[in-house]
Amino acid sequence: QVQLVESGGGLVQAGGSLRLSCTTSGNIFNINSMGWYRQAPGKQRELVAVISRGGGSTYADSVKGRFTISRDNAKNTVYLQMNSLKLEDTGVYYCNIVYISRTYWGQGTQVTVSS
Secondary structure, three states, X not given: OOEEEEEOOEEEEOOOOEEEEEEEEOOOOXXXXXXXXXXXXXXXXXXXXXXXXXXXXXXXXXXXXXXXXXXXXXXXXXXXXXXXXXXXXXXXXXXXXXXXXXXXXXXXXXXXXXX
């Protein structure tokens, strides 16, 4: 079975930082893409950042220059370093992977940015 476990969410002041982690369990190898999505109340889920197995990454325009995605292939773990957080970054952040052409999701972790 493939399971994704996220950690690192919480409450942070505007301008602060958080680091999200997501580890994929199961006897799997060579995960394709790994990424992060988020969903704010009343809005659709949107891509935040995605990283290929080789390390190439893309970001939503709203987070460019503030967030950094990285991965450790040996640990099947993806990270999202979030700096200079803004109120509009508030939402549930979901870890995502693509493995053998299937998409898997974590349960989500709440990120709340306060004034």
